Amino acid sequence: MASPKPPLPHHPVRGSTTGRPIMAILDLLGRRWSLRILWELRDEPLTFRALQGACDAVSPTVLQQRLKELRAARLISHDAGQGYGLSATARRLLPTLLALNDWAETWASEEEH
Amino acid sequence: MASPKPPLPHHPVRGSTTGRPIMAILDLLGRRWSLRILWELRDEPLTFRALQGACDAVSPTVLQQRLKELRAARLISHDAGQGYGLSATARRLLPTLLALNDWAETWASEEEH
DNA sequence: CTTTTGTGCTACTAAATATGTAGCACAGAA
DNA sequence: TTCTGTGCTACATATTTAGTAGCACAAAAG
Numbered sequence: 001m002a003s004p005k006p007p008l009p010h011h012p013v014r015g016s017t018t019g020r021p022i023m024a025i026l027d028l029l030g031r032r033w034s035l036r037i038l039w040e041l042r043d044e045p046l047t048f049r050a051l052q053g054a055c056d057a058v059s060p061t062v063l064q065q066r067l068k069e070l071r072a073a074r075l076i077s078h079d080a081g082q083g084y085g086l087s088a089t090a091r092r093l094l095p096t097l098l099a100l101n102d103w104a105e106t107w108a109s110e111e112e113h
Numbered sequence: 114m115a116s117p118k119p120p121l122p123h124h125p126v127r128g129s130t131t132g133r134p135i136m137a138i139l140d141l142l143g144r145r146w147s148l149r150i151l152w153e154l155r156d157e158p159l160t161f162r163a164l165q166g167a168c169d170a171v172s173p174t175v176l177q178q179r180l181k182e183l184r185a186a187r188l189i190s191h192d193a194g195q196g197y198g199l200s201a202t203a204r205r206l207l208p209t210l211l212a213l214n215d216w217a218e219t220w221a222s223e224e225e226h
Numbered sequence: 227c228t229t230t231t232g233t234g235c236t237a238c239t240a241a242a243t244a245t246g247t248a249g250c251a252c253a254g255a256a
Numbered sequence: 257t258t259c260t261g262t263g264c265t266a267c268a269t270a271t272t273t274a275g276t277a278g279c280a281c282a283a284a285a286g
Binding site for chain 2: 008009010015016017021022024025026029030031032033034035036039055056058073074089092093095096099100101103104105106107108110111112
Binding site for chain 4: 031032033057058059060061062065
């Protein structure tokens with residue numbers, strides 16, 4: 001895996017050189033499994049393998065890569081006892097994720113005619 | 114580009130067979146440039162090329178692919194005169210995107226010590 | 227002590243996806 | 257007719273992701 005640099009605010013990222021925080025997070029969350037990982041950790045910390053199971057057996061290569069990036073961005077932290085869990089910063093993102101979930105429900109109800 | 118099926122609610126998607134709407138949207142928005150495209154269209158419709166420019170010269174291949182998926186999901190529509198714009202459904206997602214932007218600002222302020 | 231189980235993690239090859247460049251057909255304006 | 261701008265496509269290349277196997281370590285069980 002030729003690992004691209006983890007997107008961080010105030011740094012140029014893939015698709016934007018401005019360093020604007022929104023660009024960094026759009027890059028980070030636009031990578032496969034990033035959003036899903038945050039979603040699966042919304043209730044409680046999970047171990048590497050539990051998280052892997054929750055994400056439909058995502059390959060450990062990518063999971064490891066995403067965890068590394070999310071840790072670099074301080075969105076998740078790793079505690080030897082608990083496993084991987086959302087940081088305080090990431091928990092402030094939870095209402096947004098839940099709003100996304102609510103939105104998805106209405107989106108679904110519109111798809112079915 | 115071997116195009117994967119566009120994620121839709123009530124259908125199995127990459128990473129989840131449940132058909133739950135949140136899984137479809139996590140798959141869709143987790144593809145490169147998806148979130149960015151919605152973000153760039155937040156204020157007004159853009160033509161293909163304007164959108165391409167806004168997204169840091171993203172290659173037309175991928176842009177075309179994403180637009181196709183987002184149209185299949187009824188998140189964006191194409192009007193001959195206007196270009197590409199958010200659907201009514203997608204506009205209801207805008208507060209969430211703006212919340213993400215706000216969150217990113219505080220996230221950034223925490224990174225710099 | 228020896229085995230078993232669970233942890234995080236890595237190497238390696240193959241497949242899928244994104245990138246970059248060039249260019250097409252069409253429409254409207256000059 | 258020529259010039260722009262539109263949406264879009266082909267193709268070769270590079271990057272990212274997937275899939276499989278397995279490692280070292282630690283704690284618990286036998």
